[in-house]
Amino acid sequence: MKIRNIFFKKIVIMLFLFSFSTLIFADEHFGHVLQSTNNGRTWKQLRKFNHLIGSLLIDPRTPTTLYASTGTWTNDGHQQEGHGMFKSIDAGATWQPINNGVPTKRGTLLGIDPNNSQRLYCKDNFDENQSGVHKISSLYRSKDGGATWHNANLNNTGIVSLKIDPLNTDIVYVTTYNHGVFKSTDAGETWANITNVIHKHVSAYGLAVDSINPDNLFIGTVEGVYQSTDGGNSWRPSDDGLKQQLVYSLAIDPKKPSIIYAGTNHGHGLFKSIDSGKKWHYAGLKGLGTITVYISPLKHSDIFARTSKTSDKLYQSKDSSLTWEPLELGFATFDTEALAIDPINRNTLYVGTHMWSHKH
Numbered sequence: 001m002k003i004r005n006i007f008f009k010k011i012v013i014m015l016f017l018f019s020f021s022t023l024i025f026a027d028e029h030f031g032h033v034l035q036s037t038n039n040g041r042t043w044k045q046l047r048k049f050n051h052l053i054g055s056l057l058i059d060p061r062t063p064t065t066l067y068a069s070t071g072t073w074t075n076d077g078h079q080q081e082g083h084g085m086f087k088s089i090d091a092g093a094t095w096q097p098i099n100n101g102v103p104t105k106r107g108t109l110l111g112i113d114p115n116n117s118q119r120l121y122c123k124d125n126f127d128e129n130q131s132g133v134h135k136i137s138s139l140y141r142s143k144d145g146g147a148t149w150h151n152a153n154l155n156n157t158g159i160v161s162l163k164i165d166p167l168n169t170d171i172v173y174v175t176t177y178n179h180g181v182f183k184s185t186d187a188g189e190t191w192a193n194i195t196n197v198i199h200k201h202v203s204a205y206g207l208a209v210d211s212i213n214p215d216n217l218f219i220g221t222v223e224g225v226y227q228s229t230d231g232g233n234s235w236r237p238s239d240d241g242l243k244q245q246l247v248y249s250l251a252i253d254p255k256k257p258s259i260i261y262a263g264t265n266h267g268h269g270l271f272k273s274i275d276s277g278k279k280w281h282y283a284g285l286k287g288l289g290t291i292t293v294y295i296s297p298l299k300h301s302d303i304f305a306r307t308s309k310t311s312d313k314l315y316q317s318k319d320s321s322l323t324w325e326p327l328e329l330g331f332a333t334f335d336t337e338a339l340a341i342d343p344i345n346r347n348t349l350y351v352g353t354h355m356w357s358h359k360h
Contacts, residue, residue: 032331032353033068033092039302039347040316040327046092046350051083053352055109056340059117063342064091067098067146068352069109069122085109085122087146092350101149102140110139110162115169118145119187121152123159139174141188152188161249163207165214173217173232175204181219183232194232195219208250210257218260218277220247225262227277241280242271249292253300261321263291263305270305272321283321297343304349306339314339314351329353 031053034043051070059065066088084099085107099105106125113119120142139154139162158177165171170187173194180195180202195202198221206220215231224239225247246265253259262271262280269286270293273279285291289308296302305315305324313326314336329336329351338352 031070031337032351033066034329034331034351034353035092036349036351037345037347040304040314040349043329043331043351045331047088047095049083049086052335052337052354054337056338056350056352057109057112057120058340058342058350059112060114060343061117063344063348065089065117065145066092066340066350067109067112067120068095068338069107071106071108071125085146098142098146099149100147101142107140107149110159110174111164111172113164113169113187114166119143119169120146121162121172121188122149123162139188154182154188154191160205161207163209165209166211167214171214171231173207173209175207175219177203177205180204181207181232194228195226195235198226198235205246205248206250206263208252208260210252211254212257216257216276218250218252220250220262222246225250225277225280238273238277239280240278241273241282248290251293251295251303253295254297255300259320261293261295261303263293265290270321284317284324285315288315292339294339294341296341298346304339304341306336308335 031049033046033053035046036043049070053068054071055069057067069085070083084097084105086095087098088095102124104124107122110121110123122140123137125137136156137159139152139159140149141152142149157179160175160177163173170185172184172188174182178201180193181204182191183194184191203222204219208218210216217228217232219226223244224242226235227238228235245268247262248265249263251261258274258276260273260277267287267289270283270291271280272283285305292306294304301320303317303321315324316327317324335354336351337354340350342348
């Protein structure tokens, strides 16, 4: 009996010490949704969340309706359960959770139908690491503005990004890091892999769809860029000047689709093509980690870049990437996780951030 009591006391002490160390030395993760109404010169806080802001979407028809997804990282690179996804109908003043039908609180918003803003897409990340690789995820679709979600029949793959055909929004593309690109022609009911002709397990990250001729597609892979001019039926390399680099994001100028931007990984910077992907040229931001590039929908010479190594800055070019300047957010931050540009109200931007404070 005495031995059993001693053993029990040791267990209690060990549990107490573990709990104490967790409380004292744990990092507190949180994030802000910030808004700028003067094209990034100054920012104000709309909402502080207890978790990082992983993605932001704006309703293209009613830009006072915003969507945000949350999550959090530990220092050893594992994602914890976040608070899920949220919706605001008053330009970010108040937020309500929208997670009905998504199995976990790790949903990441991916896209909103430009013709039917009640139709949204998200992924649920079941196994994700800090480098942004989603080893196991499933796609979900909402037909009622996020009130309910249903499985969109694309499961157990590493979903990275989603793009919607701007002219026929029943056509949807999804890139995956382990199985290439999938295409749906019925708004997510069924899917077909369209990159088996390249490689069955090609790692696809960025994807861009020409807004004037949507059969013209570009995908960013671990070995550069591929282009299709027939909606994904066939592909050819478009990497002259990219030197086999991992292309994480792509953006096509909506008015001049011969102009394309490619954001790379591992600090190689931004690249630009002015001849529909025949040749690529360095366009700045070298040494800044993974680059995600955005083009302003109202002023196409305004280019924004979000990178993985600019802890408290975004970058903006006002001259189509000839020169760049950092945007000071005015809030201490570890990382800028999301950027959304208002498609109607000029100069209005939203940013989602990730911060943590060390508790010692």
